Amino acid sequence: MEKRVVFKSPWLPYALVAPQLIITLVFFFWPASQAMYWSLLIQDAFAARTQFVWFDNFRDLFNDPRYLASFQITAVFSVLVTFIGLAVALLLAVFADRVVRGARVYKTLLIWPYAVAAAVAAVLWLFLLNPTLGVVTHLLRALGYDWNYLLNARQALILIVITAVWKQISYNFLFFLAGLQSVPKSLIEAAAIDGAGPARRFWTIIFPMLSPTTFFLLVVNIVYAFFDTFAIVDAATGGGPVQATAILVFKVYQDGVQALDLGGSAAQSVVLMAIVIALTVIQFRFVERKVQY
Amino acid sequence: MNSGNSKLVRAMIAASLLALATQAQAVTEIQWWHSMTGKLNDIVGEIATNFNASQKDYKVTAIYKGQYDESMTAAIAAYRAGNPPQIVQVFEVGTATMMAAKGAVKPVYQLMAEQKEPFDSKAFLGAVSSYYSDTSGHLISMPFNSSTQVLYINDDAFKKAGLDPANPPKTWPEVEQAAAKLKASGAACGFTTGWQSWVQLESFSAWHNVPFATQQNGFGGLNTKLEFNGPVQVKHIQNLADWAKKGEFTYKGRKDEPLAAFTSGECGMITTSSGSYANIKANAKFAWRVATLPYYADVKGAPQNTIIGGATLWVLNQKDKEMYKGIAKFFTYLSSPEVQEKWHADTGYVPITLAAYDLAKTKGLYTERPGFDIAIKELTNKPPTANSKGLRLGNFVQIRNIIDEELESVWSGQKNAKQALDAAVKRGNEQLERFEKANSN
Numbered sequence: 099m100e101k102r103v104v105f106k107s108p109w110l111p112y113a114l115v116a117p118q119l120i121i122t123l124v125f126f127f128w129p130a131s132q133a134m135y136w137s138l139l140i141q142d143a144f145a146a147r148t149q150f151v152w153f154d155n156f157r158d159l160f161n162d163p164r165y166l167a168s169f170q171i172t173a174v175f176s177v178l179v180t181f182i183g184l185a186v187a188l189l190l191a192v193f194a195d196r197v198v199r200g201a202r203v204y205k206t207l208l209i210w211p212y213a214v215a216a217a218v219a220a221v222l223w224l225f226l227l228n229p230t231l232g233v234v235t236h237l238l239r240a241l242g243y244d245w246n247y248l249l250n251a252r253q254a255l256i257l258i259v260i261t262a263v264w265k266q267i268s269y270n271f272l273f274f275l276a277g278l279q280s281v282p283k284s285l286i287e288a289a290a291i292d293g294a295g296p297a298r299r300f301w302t303i304i305f306p307m308l309s310p311t312t313f314f315l316l317v318v319n320i321v322y323a324f325f326d327t328f329a330i331v332d333a334a335t336g337g338g339p340v341q342a343t344a345i346l347v348f349k350v351y352q353d354g355v356q357a358l359d360l361g362g363s364a365a366q367s368v369v370l371m372a373i374v375i376a377l378t379v380i381q382f383r384f385v386e387r388k389v390q391y
Numbered sequence: 392m393n394s395g396n397s398k399l400v401r402a403m404i405a406a407s408l409l410a411l412a413t414q415a416q417a418v419t420e421i422q423w424w425h426s427m428t429g430k431l432n433d434i435v436g437e438i439a440t441n442f443n444a445s446q447k448d449y450k451v452t453a454i455y456k457g458q459y460d461e462s463m464t465a466a467i468a469a470y471r472a473g474n475p476p477q478i479v480q481v482f483e484v485g486t487a488t489m490m491a492a493k494g495a496v497k498p499v500y501q502l503m504a505e506q507k508e509p510f511d512s513k514a515f516l517g518a519v520s521s522y523y524s525d526t527s528g529h530l531i532s533m534p535f536n537s538s539t540q541v542l543y544i545n546d547d548a549f550k551k552a553g554l555d556p557a558n559p560p561k562t563w564p565e566v567e568q569a570a571a572k573l574k575a576s577g578a579a580c581g582f583t584t585g586w587q588s589w590v591q592l593e594s595f596s597a598w599h600n601v602p603f604a605t606q607q608n609g610f611g612g613l614n615t616k617l618e619f620n621g622p623v624q625v626k627h628i629q630n631l632a633d634w635a636k637k638g639e640f641t642y643k644g645r646k647d648e649p650l651a652a653f654t655s656g657e658c659g660m661i662t663t664s665s666g667s668y669a670n671i672k673a674n675a676k677f678a679w680r681v682a683t684l685p686y687y688a689d690v691k692g693a694p695q696n697t698i699i700g701g702a703t704l705w706v707l708n709q710k711d712k713e714m715y716k717g718i719a720k721f722f723t724y725l726s727s728p729e730v731q732e733k734w735h736a737d738t739g740y741v742p743i744t745l746a747a748y749d750l751a752k753t754k755g756l757y758t759e760r761p762g763f764d765i766a767i768k769e770l771t772n773k774p775p776t777a778n779s780k781g782l783r784l785g786n787f788v789q790i791r792n793i794i795d796e797e798l799e800s801v802w803s804g805q806k807n808a809k810q811a812l813d814a815a816v817k818r819g820n821e822q823l824e825r826f827e828k829a830n831s832n
Contacts, residue, residue: 144492
């Protein structure tokens with residue numbers, strides 16, 4: 099016997115999914131299709147002259163060795179931001195989960211950085227690390243280490259990774275903490291009685307049970323690193339030195355908003371969109387299989 | 392007081408209120424989008440308020456719309472949406488984009504002629520008006536805030552190094568000698584520069600009367616090619632690179648960031664905008680002075696004149712032609728010697744008209760503030776040539792980024808000056824071709 103519920107009304111199911119569909123259409127498909135259309139155009143800033151140029155914008159992009167180099171920078175940046183961001187947040191969440199006294203204050207303080215705008219976060223870190231004014235710079239100099247991200251590519255990358263991670267840790271922390279609190283205490287206690295130490299309990303029970311949260315955060319953090327970090331780069335390094343911190347989304351912003359090359363910028367957005375769609379598909383197909391719900 | 396009287400009073404009040412209301416309706420609002428922050432924002436608001444108080448028909452509303460690139464993008468977006476502001480302040484880098492926008496912009500010389508407002512391009516400083524004029528010498532936008540490059544020196548650091556601050560270095564070789572002595576006296580940094588592309592290449596080329604780009608630096612047409620990889624520029628950038636290796640020149644950032652290294656006393660000399668005067672005055676805890684931008688004595692024709700930076704006011708095309716009258720009246724007010732002289736004295740930007748310059752002289756501004764007129768003297772040093780009128784390059788924002796990137800590869804020792812400037816020219820030319828493609832029919 100079939101127990102499926104079937105809608106009798108022909109229009110009710112459509113009406114029920116309509117809000118979701120409309121939101122997706124208006125806020126995703128419409129802008130995305132606009133970007134695709136724009137990527138085939140060359141237009142002056144005031145839209146007085148528009149030419150349809152087929153794939154010229156893409157050809158220009160992929161003929162530019164610097165654009166290709168920007169892929170590598172973006173890959174390194176995204177992996178670092180995602181991995182460090184998740185690892186540190188998990189560590190903090192595990193500690194916070196064990197804290198009994200003052201837990202609320204501690205948790206609240208950890209959530210604060212999420213309320214800081216990206217550009218402001220970059221400026222805060224600049225105050226610490228600026229080669230001329232930075233407090234930490236003077237400490238490092240005193241220790242004999244020459245900190246100057248204006249000319250040192252690796253240091254510039256470290257600076258934007260630190261800032262991007264710092265800003266995202268709060269978000270990750272919240273989810274990890276909620277995940278940890280939903281791990282049944284009985285399981286952990288049983289393992290403890292069986293003689294499993296804290297590390298073993300963590301890796302064999304807690305970490306696998308957190309995997310849905312971890313997977314969700316993995317997807318969110320990669321998207322964050324790809325799309326949401328241009329303000330940090332803009333305020334901290336401007337893409338330099340030379341091109342060391344020019345991640346893909348920063349170039350989209352720079353060419354489109356600052357330099358008004360809308361066609362070229364749209365082409366870059368389309369490439370970026372393709373990458374993120376591909377990454378998300380890969381994550382859902384291959385990583386999600388290891389997730390235990 | 393009887394009731395008849397009070398009725399009369401009420402009627403009178405009602406009548407005058409009505410009169411006020413109709414008067415308020417008749418006032419045409421003119422929106423002025425700008426990018427001036429802090430104290431400059433207040434001064435811009437004050438100019439608008441004073442203009443509004445001076446007449447009854449128009450009301451100028453000054454609105455801060457973000458940094459230069461942001462307000463320009465906002466104005467273009469508003470234009471594309473069919474609802475442009477009347478006046479927008481655009482930085483010099485955006486000049487070619489604005490100029491290429493046929494039909495979107497109302498040229499200022501046309502506006503003033505149509506509205507029969509007195510207007511003479513020759514009233515403006517040559518180096519200012521030439522930057523914003525078309526090939527036949529007509530001003531397309533209204534000059535507003537202009538600055539140029541000067542050398543600032545730290546008197547105290549000079550004395551400590553055994554140098555005479557009253558006799559600042561005049562040429563680049565003298566700058567190097569002074570920087571070496573500053574280093575020897577224990578200074579962390581001898582010399583640095585703000586706005587490296589603007590100071591060390593753009594204005595440097597004009598100051599030495601060598602071309603930055605073909606077609607009179609882009610004034611002659613869109614089919615322009617960069618040529619700042621000539622021997623004079625290569626020699627200078629290579630010198631800076633060599634001095635960087637010796638620690639005499641220290642790179643401190645692409646834009647205005649290096650200024651902090653001077654005001655904190657770390658660097659004894661800086662070449663940067665004359666508009667930094669107020670900032671240094673407020674923050675430097677040592678004796679300092681302004682000096683003329685250095686040059687190479689062995690380059691023929693140097694020093695020529697420096698070029699400007701800053702912004703002008705652009706009038707966007709209006710559906711309501713009534714607006715133009717008010718905009719023209721506001722521009723006449725804005726360029727009056729009194730307003731300009733006050734703007735100059737309050738901000739440190741150069742006075743854009745010769746009359747304002749004369750007024751500042753008679754008021755004794757330059758005896759009160761020594762060195763405050765060096766910027767104007769540099770700009771008016773000689774009549775501008777094809778190499779020193781200014782720059783009109785499409786996609787200039789990207790070209791500046793490219794120059795910044797390539798110069799950083801010199802300072803970090805990855806490339807020599809020749810390789811970096813050749814690469815910058817090649818990459819910049821691709822941007823110019825792209826702009827030409829987008830802006831020709």
